[in-house]
Amino acid sequence: MAQIKIAAVIGGGVIGGGWIARLLQNGIDVHVFDPAKDARQKINAILENASLAANSLIDAPRPDYGNLTFCNTIADAVKNASLVIEAVPERLELKRSVYREIESDTDQHTLIASSTSGILPSDLQCELQYPERLLVAHPFNPVYLLPLVELVGGKKTSAETIERAKTIFKSIGMRPLHVRKEIEAFIADRFLEAVWREALWMIKDDIATTEEIDDAIRFGFGLRWAQMGLFETFRIAGGEAGMRHFIEQFGPCLKWPWTKLMDVPDLDDKLTDKISMQSDDQSGRYSIGELERIRDRNLVGILKALKANQWGAGETLADYESTLRNRSSGDQ
């Protein structure tokens, strides 16, 4: 499987840091640019979590860690990189200015992958001289554990770019999902958005607290969705009569005025305060660092269980381990 040697990551926040961890763990050298004073410290904390997680998750021999280099300019970071991952804040103008700098210091074949969770790649690429090599590669936090990456091309992205990106992300244990039509928020975040809106209404209307909402998710359908999605779960619910039966039985419910999603609650101070206080009540006894480690331990356990069953993310993980084994035995 085609391996890259050097990647650049522009922006070392939660997402950029997660990318860095995944790349390093796969033996890829990473050149990072992040102007924040505490960037090193934050990235090191992510690397530590990622290392703990990887050690208990992966049974196959891992390649030697790549080298991490902090660079003072975007130009320094991107030269010699065959993949540039952009993970800066979600402001179109900022991203475009980063691309201008990237473009002046890379050759035209360097892939540029944006981590944006919502901006259209056509809007990102329209000022590039070589726009065909830009795509969105939207990962999920924590990037070093969750395999999904949504790949979205813009109007000018070449098919070859998508194929190269698929190969690269597969080689680092991910599950690329090519989103064939360019839509805002792609696929997964449209669902998150829908759930988020509904949750805001529930809190505003005093129907449930943040903790009750989380419990309604993680003790029920969340457990299902870790391994089968919406449709496979509903297929089972339809029983031998099949999906058509399920739709005929439950489809009409959609006509009922259940959700409030036609509208968005005003996120004023009052609602923001309410959410913040409820969230403190729910999770304030843990620091963010503790929550991250709890989350990672759980994800590692879930992924290992699915790996044993060769299903979903576990199948991806098993394939990845077998690639690592082959690569390692090829080295000897």
Add this chain to the structure above:
Amino acid sequence: MAQIKIAAVIGGGVIGGGWIARLLQNGIDVHVFDPAKDARQKINAILENASLAANSLIDAPRPDYGNLTFCNTIADAVKNASLVIEAVPERLELKRSVYREIESDTDQHTLIASSTSGILPSDLQCELQYPERLLVAHPFNPVYLLPLVELVGGKKTSAETIERAKTIFKSIGMRPLHVRKEIEAFIADRFLEAVWREALWMIKDDIATTEEIDDAIRFGFGLRWAQMGLFETFRIAGGEAGMRHFIEQFGPCLKWPWTKLMDVPDLDDKLTDKISMQSDDQSGRYSIGELERIRDRNLVGILKALKANQWGAGETLADYESTLRNRSSGDQ
């Protein structure tokens, strides 16, 4: 913990059968009424799956299985039961007629728990002579594995009914979530509804297939939601700056016209065919029985991983095992 001896289950479909399995596994005798010819066969298939799952999931000594009795009338099923679970199709008039029969053959203290996933308890109970003992106890498929049960009282449901129900459902390893305000679809299904609507649009508009949608869920945020819900996950994403920072950063996105949820696509033959065919392409190589066993194996693995970490559903499971151990040592 207060144990009941006899429960009645009216309706032995996927949900009723799941209830039966969970009750029997907890040493409770179950009297079932289901007029369908193949009811026994379907229930037995569920019991077989449930037994496989329980054997690999639970380490503590289990009580002896309860006895299962098939009854020819509702009257036969409900007499002597201290809990009656109603799991018949979602038609208000049908449910009300079942309650009339239940009420004529039980004393006024027998709990009546409806498995409805959307009808308001106030509408269910309004014709009862003793409406205070009726509540909604909405479980999630597979009922013998997923711990969540939403408890919803109607205008006339007594506080004591809710408390008794909590105690009973906890004693059989579940996680009761009291939904304090009576709203259609309660909490969890409002989210499912929102996601379902969005998914239908994506399929209609050829943005994604059923398989791509499922992959977008199960390789990414589905893994997160098996152990932390929406808010705890977002709290982590906000980092040390906290929930307020997260909302300030991401809240404005809600103003973007991302989702299509203000409207519902027409579930005509064309869309139904499309979904059915895509679902066949995705999962048709497995029978429903095979999918159920794959799902159960995965859920058992996930629950065991969470049990080891004493988190979420795993914490509920660990508590349950410790109750079983105490009960078993008390017997000796």
